Amino acid sequence: MNVIPAMLSLHLALPLIIAISIIFCSLTLLTNERKMYNAIEVALFGIAAIISFIMLWQSYSGIFLHILQANAFSELLFGSLAFGAMLVLLLTVNAKQQKEMRLLMSLVLFGIFMVSFAYSVLAIIIGLETVIIATVFMILSNGKRYIEPAMKLFILGAISTGLFVAALALLLPYNPSLSITTSLTQGAGRFIIGLSLVLFAAALAVETGAFPFNLWIPDVYDGSPGNITALMAGINKKVAFVAVLEIFIIMFSSYGMYGNGNLVSTVFFVLSIFTMFFGNLIALIQKNVKKMFAYSSISQAGYIFIGISAATKLGIEGSIFYIIAHMLMIIGAFSIVFWLESNNIKNIDEYGGLKDRNPFAAVALTILMLSMAGIPPLIGFAGKFILFSSAVYSNDILLAVIGIINSFISIYYYAKVINQMFQKRMSPRIQMPANIAAVVAICTILVIIIGIYPQILLGPSYLAAAYVI
Amino acid sequence: MIPLILLIIIPSAFFAAIAVFRRYGRILSTVSALAGLALILFIFGSSLISGSAAVISQSYSYIPSLGIQFTLSVSNISLVLLLMASIILLATSLSGNMGLEKETLSSLLIVLFQIGAYGLFISGNFFIFFIFWDIGVIAPFFMINVLGSANRRIASYKFILYELFSSALLLTAIILVYFYSPGHTLNIYSLAGLYSSMPIYIQETIFSLFFIAFMINMPLFPLHTWLPDAHSEASTQGSMMLSGILTKFGGFGMLLIFITMPIARSFSLYIAALATISAFYAAFLMMRQRDIKRIVAHTTIIEMSIIMFSIATMTAIGYEGALYGMLSHGLVVALMFLAAGGIEHMFHERNIGVLKGLSKYSKTTSYVFLIGIFVMSGLPLTTGFVSDLLIFIGGINAFGIYGIVPLFSLILLAGFMYLVINRSFFANKQPTKPSEHLPQAAKAGYAILLLSIFIFGILPFIVLNLVNSSIL
Numbered sequence: 048m049n050v051i052p053a054m055l056s057l058h059l060a061l062p063l064i065i066a067i068s069i070i071f072c073s074l075t076l077l078t079n080e081r082k083m084y085n086a087i088e089v090a091l092f093g094i095a096a097i098i099s100f101i102m103l104w105q106s107y108s109g110i111f112l113h114i115l116q117a118n119a120f121s122e123l124l125f126g127s128l129a130f131g132a133m134l135v136l137l138l139t140v141n142a143k144q145q146k147e148m149r150l151l152m153s154l155v156l157f158g159i160f161m162v163s164f165a166y167s168v169l170a171i172i173i174g175l176e177t178v179i180i181a182t183v184f185m186i187l188s189n190g191k192r193y194i195e196p197a198m199k200l201f202i203l204g205a206i207s208t209g210l211f212v213a214a215l216a217l218l219l220p221y222n223p224s225l226s227i228t229t230s231l232t233q234g235a236g237r238f239i240i241g242l243s244l245v246l247f248a249a250a251l252a253v254e255t256g257a258f259p260f261n262l263w264i265p266d267v268y269d270g271s272p273g274n275i276t277a278l279m280a281g282i283n284k285k286v287a288f289v290a291v292l293e294i295f296i297i298m299f300s301s302y303g304m305y306g307n308g309n310l311v312s313t314v315f316f317v318l319s320i321f322t323m324f325f326g327n328l329i330a331l332i333q334k335n336v337k338k339m340f341a342y343s344s345i346s347q348a349g350y351i352f353i354g355i356s357a358a359t360k361l362g363i364e365g366s367i368f369y370i371i372a373h374m375l376m377i378i379g380a381f382s383i384v385f386w387l388e389s390n391n392i393k394n395i396d397e398y399g400g401l402k403d404r405n406p407f408a409a410v411a412l413t414i415l416m417l418s419m420a421g422i423p424p425l426i427g428f429a430g431k432f433i434l435f436s437s438a439v440y441s442n443d444i445l446l447a448v449i450g451i452i453n454s455f456i457s458i459y460y461y462a463k464v465i466n467q468m469f470q471k472r473m474s475p476r477i478q479m480p481a482n483i484a485a486v487v488a489i490c491t492i493l494v495i496i497i498g499i500y501p502q503i504l505l506g507p508s509y510l511a512a513a514y515v516i
Numbered sequence: 517m518i519p520l521i522l523l524i525i526i527p528s529a530f531f532a533a534i535a536v537f538r539r540y541g542r543i544l545s546t547v548s549a550l551a552g553l554a555l556i557l558f559i560f561g562s563s564l565i566s567g568s569a570a571v572i573s574q575s576y577s578y579i580p581s582l583g584i585q586f587t588l589s590v591s592n593i594s595l596v597l598l599l600m601a602s603i604i605l606l607a608t609s610l611s612g613n614m615g616l617e618k619e620t621l622s623s624l625l626i627v628l629f630q631i632g633a634y635g636l637f638i639s640g641n642f643f644i645f646f647i648f649w650d651i652g653v654i655a656p657f658f659m660i661n662v663l664g665s666a667n668r669r670i671a672s673y674k675f676i677l678y679e680l681f682s683s684a685l686l687l688t689a690i691i692l693v694y695f696y697s698p699g700h701t702l703n704i705y706s707l708a709g710l711y712s713s714m715p716i717y718i719q720e721t722i723f724s725l726f727f728i729a730f731m732i733n734m735p736l737f738p739l740h741t742w743l744p745d746a747h748s749e750a751s752t753q754g755s756m757m758l759s760g761i762l763t764k765f766g767g768f769g770m771l772l773i774f775i776t777m778p779i780a781r782s783f784s785l786y787i788a789a790l791a792t793i794s795a796f797y798a799a800f801l802m803m804r805q806r807d808i809k810r811i812v813a814h815t816t817i818i819e820m821s822i823i824m825f826s827i828a829t830m831t832a833i834g835y836e837g838a839l840y841g842m843l844s845h846g847l848v849v850a851l852m853f854l855a856a857g858g859i860e861h862m863f864h865e866r867n868i869g870v871l872k873g874l875s876k877y878s879k880t881t882s883y884v885f886l887i888g889i890f891v892m893s894g895l896p897l898t899t900g901f902v903s904d905l906l907i908f909i910g911g912i913n914a915f916g917i918y919g920i921v922p923l924f925s926l927i928l929l930a931g932f933m934y935l936v937i938n939r940s941f942f943a944n945k946q947p948t949k950p951s952e953h954l955p956q957a958a959k960a961g962y963a964i965l966l967l968s969i970f971i972f973g974i975l976p977f978i979v980l981n982l983v984n985s986s987i988l
Contacts, residue, residue, distance in 0.1 A: 361581075402662075423647035424651065436691050439694075447691060448688060451687055452684070455680060455684040469662045501579060502577075502580065
């Protein structure tokens with residue numbers, strides 16, 4: 048027996064790391080705080096990501112207890128999201144309530160694990176719920192004035208779960224195994240499946256922030272502390288996208304409901320157009336940078352839907368690529384927003400002269416925003432090019448044109464911030480803490496490197512897409 | 517053949533070097549421009565000697581899942597434009613950032629723009645073309661936004677919105693080309709024979725999208741309004757790059773689509789008419805200007821409209837004229853902007869109503885400006901004469917006697933310019949006194965540009981022999 052490959056299997060390594068992480072964090076709740084604990088926890092997250100990437104490298108696959116399964120798709124997305132979660136954890140190293148944050152972050156990691164490795168719909172719902180509840184407590188742990196966003200998030204999470212369970216209940220008689228890959232037994236009418244599809248779409252639209260279920264996003268993002276906003280925009284939303292890919296593409300294509308011109312495609316076609324326009328047009332008039340990024344992240348979700356609507360391997364590849372790309376961009380951007388927020392800089396006007404106050408932050412934020420606007424040679428452009436070409440490939444030229452129009456609209460509000468940052472203002476310099484600087488640097492460097500040579504991420508995305516569709 | 521990717525790697529290395537050794541920014545950017553010029557002269561010389569007409573292509577694997585390769589190609593068009601770009605870049609970085617302290621940032625942006633310009637002119641497929649197009653837009657944006665003069669914010673905003681609108685159209689066109697071309701190829705040169713296999717309405721859509729995108733960049737009436745603001749608010753170096761090189765991106769694209777797309781023939785007459793209108797419109801606008809940089813900016817619109825007119829003749833001699841016109845205009849407009857920047861630096865004033873008798877205290881700059889006007893109005897022994905000759909021979913070949921009409925806009929330009937020269941430069945009543953000296957470095961910039969204007973003016977066959985063998 049080869050010991051190391053066996054250790055790396057799904058049965059052992061990943062659940063072990065997550066269990067160790069949760070137990071470790073629970074134990075440190077009882078002791079005095081030490082700097083080392085944070086370092087250990089960040090390292091555990093990093094190890095989880097690395098193990099997942101090694102599994103991808105070794106093209107490991109398998110099914111565990113009919114609840115979890117491993118394949119290229121789950122390994123790529125778990126690895127990337129765990130990496131993102133590690134970045135978010137790094138942001139919070141200096142926070143007051145870091146003990147609680149550590150524990151809750153390891154619960155989030157557990158949620159990511161359940162969703163990305165899901166084989167049964169149950170795993171997906173458990174994972175999604177864990178992530179949301181953990182986030183609610185994270186917001187609450189910052190003090191009483193955060194009750195409002197926490198409450199909003201909690202209620203919306205509950206609504207989403209309710210819709211999800213209702214959708215599942217409609218399918219249960221025809222798919223008792225609840226596995227996402229088996230087809231339905233005889234007798235399931237199109238109406239029942241259609242109704243279930245709409246309920247699933249509503250449930251996940253709440254979590255991915257798709258139109259018209261996205262009005263909570265700006266409120267909650269703006270009300271929460273910046274590091275948790277980074278978590279919600281960077282991780283929670285992306286976990287929901289993983290669930291979207293699993294449910295709508297893997298599950299509904301085994302029901303014969305997915306494909307170009309089919310019901311799922313049509314639903315996402317409409318969602319995509321409205322989501323892009325809604326986010327972009329409202330972002331145009333925002334004065335607060337955090338709200339602007341919240342609306343911009345809504346519109347970015349619309350781009351991901353383009354690939355799902357295209358219903359081809361290329362489209363799914365583009366969506367997976369863009370999920371990871373946007374995670375990197377938005378975590379980087381919200382880290383800078385989080386840091387400036389702690390210096391009482393919130394509005395676009397107050398960003399004036401950032402170049403002289405902290406050149407590194409100004410340049411990094413510029414690169415991240417240009418990437419979100421889809422300017423080559425950055426990661427956002429590579430993703431958008433694939434998404435738009437996939438739309439043209441499946442004869443949705445309209446969708447591609449609308450996508451391009453929207454990237455053009457988004458330039459207006461990103462350029463507004465860039466314009467402000469590079470103005471001359473006589474203000475004192477402000478120092479960026481090392482941990483935030485590290486997160487920003489990692490995100491920016493990855494955005495540039497993958498942008499210049501997108502094959503690094505496109506290759507794995509292609510493998511993952513090959514599994515999904 | 518040397519690897520063409522060196523033309524991108526070398527400026528990128530210098531970009532990194534400037535970011536690290538901030539104190540030596542200007543020297544490093546000059547060295548980078550020199551290295552680029554040396555490489556291009558080598559390629560130019562070797563293809564002049566071998567007389568090879570073929571397009572040289574080199575490919576690297578880039579995005580296999582989409583079948584997109586990193587293809588770099590040099591054709592004769594791109595060689596000429598590369599030569600022009602590297603001469604202007606050398607003059608720009610050598611002449612330095614007059615009177616402004618942000619030398620490092622300025623050098624960084626020049627080298628970034630160098631990457632964009634080289635990459636665009638040697639791109640072998642539209643994907644690479646688009647990537648470098650946008651790099652070439654971002655660098656001047658900061659050149660205006662950070663280093664510009666009083667109204668820089670509005671000007672830079674206008675600039676980026678216009679340019680990125682043009683790149684959005686370009687992206688749409690590229691995706692359509694990718695989807696409809698047989699075998700999903702984006703290769704600019706091998707697409708030449710493939711367009712005719714697409715449906716006519718798709719060809720028309722693609723052509724219109726490309727045309728409008730390049731038209732914004734060139735620019736032509738009625739989408740020219742960004743240019744006077746952007747060019748007059750940018751720093752001197754920014755104006756030189758914008759007018760000298762950035763507007764040629766559009767010209768390069770126009771040449772490519774007119775040569776490769778057969779559908780262009782059905783639009784050419786209308787486009788020629790539009791270009792003529794654009795030239796006259798800009799000429800009349802120019803006469804209302806009092807700011808010397810805005811005047812020079814308007815001459816760019818006139819000259820680029822005439823170049824567009826020449827492309828729209830769709831004759832071999834017209835293409836040659838357009839190419840030579842771009843070479844000529846790039847060099848001369850960089851010279852004029854450098855001179856205008858020198859005047860602004862010395863006298864702290866750009867209004868020609870206030871400036872009087874400049875030649876008394878700043879002989880060099882005044883005569884350089886005068887020579888620039890001679891070149892623009894087509895004086896023999898300069899590049900302007902060769903390009904105007906070719907353009908209007910092409911015009912007469914294609915449109916008969918009407919082909920000469922745009923020439924009158926050049927006469928308007930020359931007439932107005934002599935008025936300016938007479939009033940502000942050589943009338944010696946109460947001459948304005950300079951408050952600062954012209955930096956020696958600016959004189960080096962004058963020398964390089966003047967030298968190349970006369971070399972290509974006296975010995976036009978250097979370029980024309982190459983182009984005669986095959987325009988592509």
